[in-house]
Structures are given as structure tokens and as C-alpha cells.
Amino acid sequence: MSPTTAAARPAEAVSPTFAASLRRRRVWIGLAALLVVAAVGLFAVQGGSRPEGVPLGADNAAPAGARALVEVLRDHGVEVVPVDSLDDALTAAEARESTVLLHDVGLVLDDERRERLAEVDADLVVVDPTVGALADLAPGVRLAGTADGPLQDAGCEFSPAVQAGELPDGLATLSLDAEAEAEADGWTTCFADADDRAAVATMLGSDGRRSVVPSTELFANESIDRDGSAALAIGMLGAHERLVWYQPGLDDADAAAAPTTSELAPDWVSPVVILLIVTTVAAAIVAGRRFGPLVVEPLPVEVPAAETSLGRARLYERSGGRTHALDQLRMGAIGRLAGLLRLGRRATVAEVVGSAAAATGRAPAEIEALLVARAPQSDTEFAELARAIDALEAEVRRATRPDDVRRSTAPRPDPNPSQEDRR
Amino acid sequence: MALTVRFVVLLALGIVPVVLAGDAAWWMLLGWVALVAALAGLDAALAGSPRALALERRLPDRVRLGEPVVSTLVLSNIGSRRVRATVRDGWPPSAGLVGDNRARVMVPPGEGRRIETTLVPWRRGDRTSEAVTVRSTGLLGLAARQATLAAPGRLRVLPPFRSRKHLPSRLARLRELDGATPVAIRGRGTEFDSLREYVDGDDVRSIDWRATARRNDPAVPGAQRLMVRTWRPERDRRIVIVADASRTAAARIADEPRLDTAFEASLLLAALAGHAGDRVDFLAWDRRARARVHGVTGPKLTVRLVDAMAGVEAELIEADWAGLPAQVRSLTASRSLVVVLTPLDSPGASRGLLAMLPQLARDHLVLVASVLDPALATASADREDVAAVYRAAAAERALLDHDRLAAAVRRLGGDVVAAAPADLPPALADRYLALKAAGRL
Structure with missing residues (x-):
């Protein structure tokens, strides 16, 4: 840690400055910004305005929507006012003689609001109500499951029902409370089954x-054309x-x-x-920031020698x-x-065989078979022959150099016969 | 610009105010992120600029492979702000940097600081560091400015010359040769050295009768003592060492490339021959001279040799042996010992060498030094199972090929030294001593 007399010239920087790197990537940065702007714009134009896929939505042309019915009613001179709050609904209904259709898709209406709606001075059609809604808006009426077959007979005085004549099968149904409270209030049912x-x-x-x-099927785009559904719907709503x-x-x-998940949290x-x-993301950026450029390690060529x-x-084996290997x-x-x-x-092979036979006392024919003649028929025989040749070598070594106890690994002939011997 | 871990932690700590904010959680989130970002930006802006540093390297030029060297980097701050920085020097892995390659320094304006690191290179050749990266952290430690500064440094890593351990014993034998024994025969080119008393085993032909006649035995009056002439080996012989740097030298035997073994053998031979008063030229050859040392004598020879060898690596090309005689001619005009360090592997690969050999052997004494794979001898004795026997057959075949090639070289007038990597340098030195003793140089 000592002050030094280094050159007063700053070291030349190899990496670009922050501003320079921004400038160098300006095309990509521009493209990314453009993409973001385009995405935001697209969302603002399209995504915000369309309440996508609300069942029985007045503007919804999807199979579950009710736009078909709404358009037909409008063609017949009925002013259709889609609203999504109770106050708006009451205001709109009480201004003129009206019908109010209530379809509580999100199950958001509480008892208090339903009671206010029950007192509205207009016709009220409740579609697909919950048990709670029925208790408030139609006391004495119960949900009764799905009808078994087509409903062919209106069986009541209610004129839209009479006009409809026949309804498709599989509709949800209602029944009146046996306590007769409902009948006392004047409730009647139409299209009752057995x-x-x-x-x-x-x-x-x-x-x-x-x-x-x-049932919502009577109003939905996909099923309003079945049997008398349209007649019933138009009759009820177009009054x-x-x-x-x-x-x-x-x-x-x-x-x-009822609180939703987001309300509970x-x-x-x-x-x-x-x-x-x-x-x-910040942690990823921190971890991903490289401390300077990569350093290249020049690797020398290296070949494992034993490969050949x-x-x-393996070639011999496969x-x-x-015979060739042996x-x-x-x-x-x-x-x-x-x-x-x-x-x-x-020395010729015959001389070697003869001398080996003489040294070991084995039969020359046996040694010749081992060293020359026998062709192995199987891998096992091949390995046996190889071991037998080893054994012969060891035997000859013992016979010629009894004092040399080193085994047969590799006292090969000296690869470096000295030049001194030659003079 | 770089962010720090502290930045991430501070960002994460935002959970506390966001939770406490209640209804305004979203605004608190926005505010916190903006605050942390602004702090980081300010921190980076106020950090001392890494570009205002002057760098100076202090590094020895050369080091032997495997030996440590201290690399010093001096950072001088010529800016106006204090620089707290982490510094990384751009050495490649094979430079063998010991410890962590991140040094923390604080350099006040107008002062300098030294960073010392130890390098133990583990690969031969030039190890270079092009640049030094400096990350200057701000006061708060939230963000840093980073720059890579040019600071070229080069460390030449020399061959290790591990075989020098064999040198003292060979030098001792060289001195034994030198006029001490009459092993050298009379003949062309031998030089008279001295007279000494006959001992049992001396060649009777080297008895000098005239000297014997002049010499009376002091112990036994009237008797003579037999005197023999001794001869000193010739000096100022020429030796040309040719190391094959082609693809065959790339093979790794006993965890050492053949080329490195060749360099070890060359260095030992050159050191020995230098002491014996012979002149040594060196050539690393594939299709061209990759390294060449000519006309250097004395203690500088080894230095020049290791320097020339340092940068040579084997390349995947075939050696052009036909061009070698001309190269040797350009190094020496007189009869020399030409040592060719190349493997005798397969007849196909050695065909070029064998074709060139007679031409070289006509003018020079040629010695081919070849590295033998000790794994082959082990494999050829293995009878463990059938696969091992097949491997033994293949190994035997490789050894037979080598023997056949060695015989071919001898037939063409050359001589062969073959040994495992660890044994080749002393074996080559011994052969040189034998040739010298025999007066064949």
C-alpha cells in the first residue's frame, strides 16, 4: 500500500461506457419500446371495452350470450337497456312501464338489494336464480332439478307460455312449496311434468x-331456436x-x-x-452481470495415445x-x-520350436501346435492358447535362467542394444 | 453500471413498508421501487470512475512450469473521487492464479495501491492477460460502475526441465570419460590427454612403451612401471537436435505429450553436450521450423532453448521429413550427431522418415529417439479375460511394429533409442555418452 509514481495517463478502457452501450443497442431498445407501446395500445383499444363472454350478456354474440334475443326485441320496438347496478336498474325501470330481467351471473346480489328489487314497480323475470334469490324474490318456489323429457303442455293461463306451446327437454325446473304458501300468493307453474x-x-x-x-337455455343464442323457447322469451320480455x-x-x-379470493386476501x-x-428480476440481473469479458484459454492439441x-x-474382437490376433x-x-x-x-520358427522343446522337454509337435499350427475356434480357446503361450514362455525362462525369478511381464529384448558392442 | 446484492436486499426489504401501508400498498410499492432505483442511480453516479485509474503491471518475463511467480498490479487514481473497487485480472485458467481472482482495493484520489497475486502456471507457452476489469462501488454499496481497462501482460512459461535431476550423474560420467580412463580407442580424431599407470583391465594396446622405459618404479629399484596413454574425447563436435512437433507429437503418453518428453530429452542432452564442449543446435520441426536455436554456447544455451521451446505446441499436421536434410545442412556443414525425436509408431506414419533417413545418414550420425508407451507393455501381458487378450494382441502388434521400424532405421544407417517418457531423457543422455566414449561423434 504505497503511493506510486505510475504514469499519470489513465488506462485505456476496452469496454464501452454505459451511454455508449445504450447508443450501440439503440435499435433493439427502440424495437422493444415500440413493442411495449403497441401492446399497451392494443390492450387499451380492444381489451378494455369488451366484457368477454358473459353468459346471457345483451351484447354477447357468443353461444352463451343473448344478443339474438335482444336484437329481435329491439326490432319489435322494445327498448333494451343493459345495466349492471341495482340503482341503474331501478331508475330505468321506474321511468317507464318496463320489464326487468335479472340474471345474477356473478352471484353478487345480497338479500337487501334483492328485497329492494322485489318491490320494483315493473314486471320482473328472474333467470337462473340461486336458492337465496328464490327465497327473497319468489317465496315458496323451490328448485327441482332437471326435467326428464320435453315439456309439451303449458298447462297454465300465462299467455307467453301458451303461445310457446312446447319446450325442449333437459331444462332446469321448479316446484311449488307443498306448504301452499306460494299458491296463496298466487304462484302458478307452467310446463309442469308428471x-x-x-x-x-x-x-x-x-x-x-x-x-x-x-334455465338460461331459453334465452341463450345457441339454444333459443329450439322448440318454443323464442316465443316464451319474447312473450315474457317483450310485454x-x-x-x-x-x-x-x-x-x-x-x-x-360473499367474499371472493381477492377480497379475502x-x-x-x-x-x-x-x-x-x-x-x-433484479437478483437475476445482479447474478448475470459479467465481471469483464470472457478469457479464452488456448487449448493445445492432445491425443490419447492408447486409442489406436x-x-x-476392438476390431479384432468384433x-x-x-487367428490374426493370436x-x-x-x-x-x-x-x-x-x-x-x-x-x-x-532364427527361424522351426529352430525356435526345436530349441524350446529341447529346453523344456515338451514334444516339438505340441510346441509347434502352440506357436504355429493351432487355429482357435472360439474366444475361449483363443484366450486359453494365449495363456498356454505365456506358460511356455515362463517355462523356457525357468529352464534357461533358473536364477531369474522375475515373471514374464516384459523382459522384452532390450530395445536399445548398445552401440558399444559393435565396435 | 452494475447492481449489487445489497440492492436486491434493499428492494426485498420493501415488503415491510408495503405491508404496513394498508390501502396505499400499490403506491408504496411504486414509491419504494422508485426510491431504491433512484438511490442506486445516485450511488453509481457518485462512485469514483474506474476509467480514471492508471494501471501498471510488474511481472517477471519468464517462469518455469509449475513454479510460482508474483504478479503485481498497481492502480493509481488520477481522478478526483475515491475509488472503492473490486478488481479482476484477466488471466486465463492455465495461468494458475492462486486464490480468488477478485481483489478489493480502496484508492484515494492521487494515490496508488498495489495488488499482488501469485500465479502458478500449469501450461507451457505464453500466458497473457489482455485487460483488467474494475468494478467501482458507490458509497452506499447499491450500484457500481464497471470498466474493462487495457493492461496487456505476458508471462512466458518455460518447459520444466524436470530431467535436470539426471544431469549431475551424467556429468560425473562425462568427467570419468575425460582423460581418466583409456576407454577411448586409438584412431582417427582422438586426442592425446595424459599418461598414467597401467591398471588391470586396461587395453594392452594403449601401453606406451617409451614412457614405460623412462619411468622407474620408486618402490622396487630397477623395475619399471607400465604406463598407458589416455585419450580425451573429442571436443567441439556438433549435435543437431530435431524435435518432431507434428501430429504424432500431440499424443499423450503417461500423462505427458510426446512433445514435452522430447523437450525434456533435448534439454538434458543439450546441457550435457554443452558441458562436454560440443555445440548444440535445436530445431522444432513439422512442415517448417517452428523453433530454432543456432550457434549458442555456454550457459546461455539452456536459457535460449527453453525460451524457444516455450511457445511450441504440437499441431495436427503431418511432418514433412523430406525438408529436414536441407534444414540440417543450413545448421551445420560438418558431420554431426543428428538426434531426431519422433515416435516410431506405425510403418505408414514413419514412411516419410524412413525415406529421408539414408540421405541424412550419409553425412551424419543419426539417432532416432522414440517415446514408448509403457501402457503397451502392461497391456501385452494382460490375460484377464477374452477382451484383455484381444487388447494384449493389439498391444503386441504395436510393439512388433515398433521393433520392425527400429530394425528398419538401423538397417538404413541410423540408431534408435526407445524408452518410456520418464526414461527417455536419461536413456538419450546415456547413448550420447556411449557414442562419445566410443569416439563415434
Whole structure:
């Protein structure tokens, strides 16, 4: 740690500055920005305006929507007013003589609001109600499951039902309470099957007609053309010059309503999740920032030397070249035997065989078979022959050099015969 | 610009205010992220610029492979702000940097600091570091400015010359040769050295009768003592060492490339021959001279040799042996010992060498030094199972090939030294001593 007298010139930087790297990537940064702007714009134009796929939505042309019915009603001069809050619905209904359709898709209406709606001074058609809604809006009427077959007979005085004539099968049904409370209020059912389960329940009260239809199929785009569905729907909803199409929305939801997951969770959950995502991204950036450029390690060429020999061994093995492989061992052994028996480099095989036989006392024919003649028929025989040749070599070594106890590994002929001997 | 772990931790700590904020959680989130980002930006902006550093390297030029060397990097701050930085020097892995390659320094303006690191290179050749990367962290430690500064450094890693352990014993034998014994025969080119008393085993032909006649035995009056002439080996012989740097030298035997073994053998031979007063030229050859040392004598020879060898690596090309005689001619005009360090592996690969050999052997004494794979001898004795016997057959075949090639070289007038990598340098040195003793140089 000492001050030094280094050159006062700053070292030349190899990496670009932050601004320079921004400038260099400006095309990509521009493209990315353009993409983001385009995505945001597209979302603003399209995504925000369309309440996608609400069942029985007045504007929904999807199979589950009810736009077909709404358009037909409009063609007949009925003013259809889609609303999503109770206050709007009441205001619209009370301004003129109206019919109010209630379809509580999100199950958001609470008891208090349903009671306010029950007192509206207009016809009320309740589609697909919950048990709670039935208790408030049509006391004494119960849900009764799915009808067994087509409902062919209206069986009541309610004129839209009479006009409809026949309804498709598989509709949800209602039944009247056996306590007769409902009948006392004037509720009647239409399209009842053998078990008194009906597709429509209706009552003419002091404020206006109250009807309950438990199935949405009668209004939906995909099924309104089946049997008398359209006639029933138009008859019920087109009775007055205004139809308030009320599907309760967010404005009707409050703390008293059934809480959703997002309402149950505290306010900070979503921000914390976002914060964790941001933190993760920041951690990734920190971990991914390279400390300077990669350094190249120039690797020298290196070849494992034993490859050739191993490759040749596998070739022998795969092609079954036993005789050829054995010949290599035999040639090596003959060379070594010639050295052991002091026969010189030019000794013939016959001389080696003869000398070996003499040294070991074995039959020359046996040694010749071992060193020359026998061709192995199987791998086992090949290995046996190889071991037998080894044994012969060891025997000759013992016979010629009894004092030399080293085994047969590789006292090969000295690869470096000294030049001194030659002078 | 770089962010730090502290930045991430601070960002994560935002959970506390966001949870406590209640209704305003979203705003708190936005505010926190903006605050942390602004702090980081400010921190980076106020950090001392790494570009205001002057660098100076202090590094020895050369080091033997496997020996440690201290690399010093001096950072001088010529900017106006204090630089707290982490510094990384761009050495490749084979430079063998000991410890962590991240040094933390604090350099006040106008001062300098030294960073010392130890390198133990584990690969031969030039190890270079092009640049030094400096990450200057701000006061808060949230963000840093990073720059890579040019600071070229080069460390030449020399061959290890491990075989020098064999040198003292060979030098001792060289001195024994030198006029001490009459092993050298009379003949062309031998030089008279001295007279000494006859001992049992001396060649009777080297008895000098005239000297004997002049010399009376002091112990036994009137008797003579037999005197012999001794001869000192010739000096100023020429030796040309040719190391094959082609693809065959790339083979790794006993965890050492053949080329490195060749260098070890060359260095030992050159050191020995230098002491014996012979002149040594060196050539690393494949299709061209990859390294060449000519006309250097004395202690500088080894230095020049290791320097020339340092940068040579084997390449995957075939050696052009036909061009070698001309190269040898350009190094020496007189009769020399030409040592060719190349493997005698397979007849196909050695055909070029065998074709060239007679031409070289006509003018020079040629010695082919070849590395033998000890794994082959082990494999040829293995009879463990059938696969092992096949391997033994293949190994035997390789050894037979080698023997056959060695015989061919001898027939063509050359001589062969073959040994395992660890044994080749002393074997070559011994052969040189034998040739010298025999007066064949």
C-alpha cells in the first residue's frame, strides 16, 4: 500500500461506457419500446371495452350470450337497456312501464338489494336464480332439478307460455312449496311434468308480474331456436316498451356479499407479489452481470495415445480375427523365445520350436501346435492358447535362467542394444 | 453500471413498508421501487470512475512450469473521487492464479495501491492477460460502475526441465570419460590427454612403451612401471537436435505429450553436450521450423532453448521429413550427431522418415529417439479375460511394429533409442555418452 509514481495517463478502457452501450443497442431498445407501446395500445383499444363472454350478456354474440334475443326485441320496438347496478336498474325501470330481467351471473346480489328489487314497480323475470334469490324474490318456489323429457303442455293461463306451446327437454325446473304458501300468493307453474316440476313459475302481484325461469337455455343464442323457447322469451320480455337487462356487476358487490379470493386476501398481497417478482428480476440481473469479458484459454492439441491400440483390439474382437490376433501374440512370443534361447534375431520358427522343446522337454509337435499350427475356434480357446503361450514362455525362462525369478511381464529384448558392442 | 446484492436486499426489504401501508400498498410499492432505483442511480453516479485509474503491471518475463511467480498490479487514481473497487485480472485458467481472482482495493484520489497475486502456471507457452476489469462501488454499496481497462501482460512459461535431476550423474560420467580412463580407442580424431599407470583391465594396446622405459618404479629399484596413454574425447563436435512437433507429437503418453518428453530429452542432452564442449543446435520441426536455436554456447544455451521451446505446441499436421536434410545442412556443414525425436509408431506414419533417413545418414550420425508407451507393455501381458487378450494382441502388434521400424532405421544407417517418457531423457543422455566414449561423434 504505497503511493506510486505510475504514469499519470489513465488506462485505456476496452469496454464501452454505459451511454455508449445504450447508443450501440439503440435499435433493439427502440424495437422493444415500440413493442411495449403497441401492446399497451392494443390492450387499451380492444381489451378494455369488451366484457368477454358473459353468459346471457345483451351484447354477447357468443353461444352463451343473448344478443339474438335482444336484437329481435329491439326490432319489435322494445327498448333494451343493459345495466349492471341495482340503482341503474331501478331508475330505468321506474321511468317507464318496463320489464326487468335479472340474471345474477356473478352471484353478487345480497338479500337487501334483492328485497329492494322485489318491490320494483315493473314486471320482473328472474333467470337462473340461486336458492337465496328464490327465497327473497319468489317465496315458496323451490328448485327441482332437471326435467326428464320435453315439456309439451303449458298447462297454465300465462299467455307467453301458451303461445310457446312446447319446450325442449333437459331444462332446469321448479316446484311449488307443498306448504301452499306460494299458491296463496298466487304462484302458478307452467310446463309442469308428471312430478309437478315446471320450467316456469309466474305470479301476478301488486307491483307487476313476477316470473322465474331456472334455465338460461331459453334465452341463450345457441339454444333459443329450439322448440318454443323464442316465443316464451319474447312473450315474457317483450310485454312492455322497455326491457331493463340487469346483470348485477361490481357496483352491487359489497362487503356483505360473499367474499371472493381477492377480497379475502389483504390489500398488500398483490403488491408484495409484484415486489417479489421485481426483486427476482433484479437478483437475476445482479447474478448475470459479467465481471469483464470472457478469457479464452488456448487449448493445445492432445491425443490419447492408447486409442489406436484399443481400436485395433476392438476390431479384432468384433470381426472375430482370432487367428490374426493370436498370430501377433505368437510373433511376440517367438521373438522373446529366440532371445531367451540365444538364437539371434534371424532364427527361424522351426529352430525356435526345436530349441524350446529341447529346453523344456515338451514334444516339438505340441510346441509347434502352440506357436504355429493351432487355429482357435472360439474366444475361449483363443484366450486359453494365449495363456498356454505365456506358460511356455515362463517355462523356457525357468529352464534357461533358473536364477531369474522375475515373471514374464516384459523382459522384452532390450530395445536399445548398445552401440558399444559393435565396435 | 452494475447492481449489487445489497440492492436486491434493499428492494426485498420493501415488503415491510408495503405491508404496513394498508390501502396505499400499490403506491408504496411504486414509491419504494422508485426510491431504491433512484438511490442506486445516485450511488453509481457518485462512485469514483474506474476509467480514471492508471494501471501498471510488474511481472517477471519468464517462469518455469509449475513454479510460482508474483504478479503485481498497481492502480493509481488520477481522478478526483475515491475509488472503492473490486478488481479482476484477466488471466486465463492455465495461468494458475492462486486464490480468488477478485481483489478489493480502496484508492484515494492521487494515490496508488498495489495488488499482488501469485500465479502458478500449469501450461507451457505464453500466458497473457489482455485487460483488467474494475468494478467501482458507490458509497452506499447499491450500484457500481464497471470498466474493462487495457493492461496487456505476458508471462512466458518455460518447459520444466524436470530431467535436470539426471544431469549431475551424467556429468560425473562425462568427467570419468575425460582423460581418466583409456576407454577411448586409438584412431582417427582422438586426442592425446595424459599418461598414467597401467591398471588391470586396461587395453594392452594403449601401453606406451617409451614412457614405460623412462619411468622407474620408486618402490622396487630397477623395475619399471607400465604406463598407458589416455585419450580425451573429442571436443567441439556438433549435435543437431530435431524435435518432431507434428501430429504424432500431440499424443499423450503417461500423462505427458510426446512433445514435452522430447523437450525434456533435448534439454538434458543439450546441457550435457554443452558441458562436454560440443555445440548444440535445436530445431522444432513439422512442415517448417517452428523453433530454432543456432550457434549458442555456454550457459546461455539452456536459457535460449527453453525460451524457444516455450511457445511450441504440437499441431495436427503431418511432418514433412523430406525438408529436414536441407534444414540440417543450413545448421551445420560438418558431420554431426543428428538426434531426431519422433515416435516410431506405425510403418505408414514413419514412411516419410524412413525415406529421408539414408540421405541424412550419409553425412551424419543419426539417432532416432522414440517415446514408448509403457501402457503397451502392461497391456501385452494382460490375460484377464477374452477382451484383455484381444487388447494384449493389439498391444503386441504395436510393439512388433515398433521393433520392425527400429530394425528398419538401423538397417538404413541410423540408431534408435526407445524408452518410456520418464526414461527417455536419461536413456538419450546415456547413448550420447556411449557414442562419445566410443569416439563415434
